[in-house]
Amino acid sequence: MVEIRKPIPVSEAVRLVMEHTPTLDTEIIPLEKAYGRMLGEPIIATHDVPPFNRSAYDGYAIRAEDSQGASKDSPVAFRMIGEIGAGHVGEKPLGEKEAYRIMTGAIMPPNADAVVMLEATKGTENGFTIQRSLEKDDNVSFKGEDAQNGEVLIEKGTVIHPGTVALLATFGYAEVTVSKRPVAGILATGTELLDVTDELEPGKIRNSNGPMIQAQLARMGISCRSYGMMEDNIDACTRIVEEALQETDFLITTGGVSVGDYDYLPAIYERLGAKVLFDKIMMRPGSVTTVAVLGDKLLFGLSGNPSACFTGFELYTRPAINGMMGAKKPYLPHIYATLGEDYPKANPYTRFIRGIWEMTEEGPVAVPAGFNKSNAVSSIARGNCLIVLPRGSKGYKKGMKVDILLLGMEQGAETWRL
Amino acid sequence: MVEIRKPIPVSEAVRLVMEHTPTLDTEIIPLEKAYGRMLGEPIIATHDVPPFNRSAYDGYAIRAEDSQGASKDSPVAFRMIGEIGAGHVGEKPLGEKEAYRIMTGAIMPPNADAVVMLEATKGTENGFTIQRSLEKDDNVSFKGEDAQNGEVLIEKGTVIHPGTVALLATFGYAEVTVSKRPVAGILATGTELLDVTDELEPGKIRNSNGPMIQAQLARMGISCRSYGMMEDNIDACTRIVEEALQETDFLITTGGVSVGDYDYLPAIYERLGAKVLFDKIMMRPGSVTTVAVLGDKLLFGLSGNPSACFTGFELYTRPAINGMMGAKKPYLPHIYATLGEDYPKANPYTRFIRGIWEMTEEGPVAVPAGFNKSNAVSSIARGNCLIVLPRGSKGYKKGMKVDILLLGMEQGAETWRL
CATH class of the missing domain: 3.40.980.10 (MoaB/Mog-like domain)
Incomplete structure (x- = not known):
């Protein structure tokens, strides 16, 4: 029977x-082991990023107002009163036409509101001259412009990739809550x-x-x-x-x-x-x-x-x-591709063909990975996608647009749409 | 200076x-550890696949000639002389109108040249009847049809993914030569x-x-x-x-x-x-x-x-x-996507923007992952691609076609084309 x-x-x-x-459930693991795991809690900014106003370039921190009127014919001279390396602090407030030498990422000193890029200056005995004026805020990265304290930056259920690790490190997450x-x-x-x-x-x-x-x-x-x-x-x-x-x-x-x-x-x-x-x-x-x-x-x-x-x-x-593991995007991602070969077989059921996709000038093209009976082991080894041929058709022609599911990708899809 | x-x-x-x-150099590792490694030698078929003619379905192995003339009005009766489970062998050659019950993947018995699917039969006391004739080779998978002994199936320099592991297991590679x-x-x-x-x-x-x-x-x-x-x-x-x-x-x-x-x-x-x-x-x-x-x-x-x-x-x-590691495809793979937002900044140099791509009905759409100064740590964490905006342009408009480099993918590209 x-x-x-x-x-x-x-x-x-x-x-x-x-x-x-x-x-x-979730568990807590050290940051070094976090790559590839699923976030079990959202990442929340524990401070502003940047945490302080800082210089976006190597150059000189100045008061923008002091640069007004600078031109090729009438350069403005500044006197250097100190250096601020990244990680260091300039204590003394700037006076008129005074400047600090400042490195990329260093905290802006008191009274400074702009940075002259090094390339735009000409050295003098005790400082430099500039030939163009600056606006307030030029070349300054502002406290909190990238992220603000308390902001939810990444939701839970997201795969931890290298960028996520950078964010976790920035906010001092030496340990991370992840899904088991x-x-x-x-x-x-x-x-x-x-x-x-x-x-x-x-x-x-x-x-x-x-x-x-x-x-x-x-x-x-x-x-x-x-x-x-x-x-x-x-x-x-x-x-x-x-x-x-x-x-x-x-x-x-x-x-x-x-x-x-x-x-x-x-x-x-x-x-x-x-x-x-x-x-x-x-x-x-x-x-x-x-x-x-x-x-x-x-x-x-x-x-x-x-x-x-x-x-x-x-x-x-x-x-x-x-x-x-609570993933927000559990499904295989898909893209559209052009079928690179005829596939004449009738399709009473949806067919998932092991395929090879490659990028061409005309967009992604996918072809069956070889012999395509269900026992064809070599086609699995050659394939990098699954070509989806929906049921109900009488066969597919080269040049038709098809869905392909991408294999071996960190990225997921939020919904299953096939 | x-x-x-x-x-x-x-x-x-x-x-x-x-x-x-x-x-x-290369090294030799056990197959269980091979996922994700780079093949240091080609995979060569050590035997034909399938290694013998076998049944593609559950059913009965018969001589096709015996089925000739079968129809609804004049069914043909077969007598069952034995069973061949997968992994077992039917020793006795088939005589006229004799059949073996045979399982998917089992070796075809002597004289048999076709398989009747179980669904196409009607049971009798000592066998079954069929109402349609079969051609020689129907529902049989042939020795070597998937791969032939000695054939190079996968080149060295290929990443070992799960399909590759299946192929290695099939050919008895308990150990694999991979790149260090x-x-x-x-x-x-x-x-x-x-x-x-x-x-x-x-x-x-x-x-x-x-x-x-x-x-x-x-x-x-x-x-x-x-x-x-x-x-x-x-x-x-x-x-x-x-x-x-x-x-x-x-x-x-x-x-x-x-x-x-x-x-x-x-x-x-x-x-x-x-x-x-x-x-x-x-x-x-x-x-x-x-x-x-x-x-x-x-x-x-x-x-x-x-x-x-x-x-x-x-x-x-x-x-x-x-x-x-000798990879044949060392570069990030790319696809075309539609830019989902204006990007008005001038581009004296090629710009690589951390972006998020998503599949839509109109194809892949990519948008910058957020704040895009080079120190923006949160954009790295949100991004799943790099949007490439070639140098020499004056800014990009929503709807333009751009290259995106896909991150976190097993798949590589053979050439760097940007």
């Missing part, structure tokens, strides 16, 4: 996963699987999905526990799934979700009392991708075919992991 | 850096600098460049040694630079490269006998960015201004690091 499953649209599957994604990272469990099923170190045997292939998912997780900074490769044995599998759910925040299995006689995952979900959110999606590859939930833990049943497994992870597991 | 420096174009500066970039990662030295100069844990003092700011560069390096998987923050003291600085060059593969300094009286880096380069490749670039921010070379080691003298420092790293240090 062949079980008939009801397929749902990709967007509905994404929505169901996100609706069942729990949010993890979930720990993943990985379990590969299939009697056909060999370990990467095994010699090939007739009818068997090496397990590439386990290492691949480990790398997909590593790309997100997520660590995992591997529960090895299970033969297609329902009792042993069930025990291992139970054990894995004790020790991890969510579980990824590969294989075992088709309607074949050896595909045990549906039975295991039933034994465990897990609620199946969906077991058929209007997508290729990976239409059998199944997601179930038990308590607050998600079980991702990805296809055993490498390309389908890869795609299932990127479309469903990745945003869920981001969601667990 | 103000020193007059001769500015060079950005493309020329990039070329000079890459010309002086040494290539590091260079170790960076970081030295911040400036009397105005406080540590991240220090309380603010008049005239001083916390060192944000050091932690930021550490994160820019971490984003590339590169570790560093920090040589702390030096006061503007030329003797002490020189000793530390010498020490750092002993212990690291290249050195990044921040600050000290302007023409101010306290900017010691030029003098240090001279003392060490380092060859200055350039000390003025036609770009803003960061026109004073200086790169020198001593022996086979690069010294990146980045500006002390956070935005200029950030940009200098991304434009020059990043591709050099990739170059040390």
Whole structure:
């Protein structure tokens, strides 16, 4: 008896996963370890930036009024009364036609309201002359012009990238509150699987999905526990799934979700009392991708075919992991590209093709990364995007505008729009 | 006396850096650690993929000729003589109207040349019937159709991403030859600098460049040694630079490269006998960015201004690091975007503005990330790209097409075209 499953649209599957994604706690870590983590609190300015009026250039701090009338024919002379290096302070207030030598970033001395750039001066015995007048505030960076004390600069749920680290350092965040990272469990099923170190045997292939998912997780900074490769044995599998759910925040299995006689995952979900959110999606590859939930833990049943497994992870597991960490932008970013080759196959379901995009003079162009059956491992290795060909069409022509989802990018998207 | 420096174009500066970039050795690491590394050898198929003719679906393996003439009115009956699960082998050759039950990915049994999908069959007591004929090769994946033994699949100098890991696992690469990662030295100069844990003092700011560069390096998987923050003291600085060059593969300094009286880096380069490749670039921010070379080691003298420092790293240090690892695509990738705001400032030099790009129905739109003086730390934290406004223009209008360089992306570009 062949079980008939009801397929749902990709967007509905994404929505169901996100609706069942729990949010993890936060933790405090040192700033040096913060790159790539998700902000668990907003970054608030703890002081004005700049914290004081400062010189924007190397030059001389003066009173602008003293420069009035300066010209080529009648230069104005200033007397230097001291030097202010960055980090130093000029104590004595400026008197008429007096100046401090001042470095970029140094605090403006009392009474000074403009800076003459070094290049605009001509040295004299005790100072310099200028040939053009300055306005008040010329070449001065003002206290608070970049950020004001108490201002929320970056929201929580944002990935900490190098610029964020700079901001945290500026405001003295030696420690940062970030979202905890979930720990993943990985379990590969299939009697056909060999370990990467095994010699090939007739009818068997090496397990590439386990290492691949480990790398997909590593790309997100997520660590995992591997529960090895299970033969297609329902009792042993069930025990291992139970054990894995004790020790991890969510579980990824590969294989075992088709309607074949050896595909045990549906039975295991039933034994465990897990609620199946969906077991058929209007997508290729990976239409059998199944997601179930038990308590607050998600079980991702990805296809055993490498390309389908890869795609299932990127479309469903990745945003869920981001969601667990409270990400504001959990989804893969997309851009439009021109299809660089015909893709004549009919599309009863939305097709996600491993593709290569490149920038050209006419904009981004994407082509399928090679052989595109769902078991084509080499196309995954060559691809840097997923080309999206919506369902319902009769094939796509070279030159058509398509959506591509960008892989391997820090940047996320706030909504899933496909 | 103000020193007059001769500015060079950005493309020329990039070329000079890459010309002086040494290539590091390779090393062998376990596959589990390979994500994010640079392939130091090509990936060569060690066997055909698939390694044998296999079933593309769950169903029945048959001889296609036996199905000829099958129709709704005259179904053809097959007798099942065994089951072939994935990883198992069917030994007995098929006779007339015989079939094996076969799982996705399982090896085709002797004499079989087509697979009937399970959904297309109707069960009988000892087998099934079909109502449509099949052609030879239907639903069979062929030995070698995805990759052939000995084929070079991925070139060296390619970043190992999750798909690459899958390919390596498939071919039994339990260990992988990758390029060694260079170790960076970081030295911040400036009397105005406080540590991240220090309380603010008049005239001083916390060192944000050091932690930021550490994160820019971490984003590339590169570790560093920090040589702390030096006061503007030329003797002490020189000793530390010498020490750092002993212990690291290249050195990044921040600050000290302007023409101010306290900017010691030029003098240090001279003392060490380092060859200055350039000390003025036609770009803003960061026109004073200086790169020198001593022996086979690069010294990146980045500006002390956070935005200029950030940009200098991304434009020059990043591709050099990739170059040390033999990357085929060392440069930041770019796409075209529509400028979402006027940018009225004149552009005597090429301007790199920290920007935010977002996808819209009309394509990518980029806007400056906020306040855009070179010391604007908050704009770095908000930005996810660099908007490039070429020199020689009088300002840019909303709606114009501009280049943007994408930050935080695995993907690189093979050439520098700006």
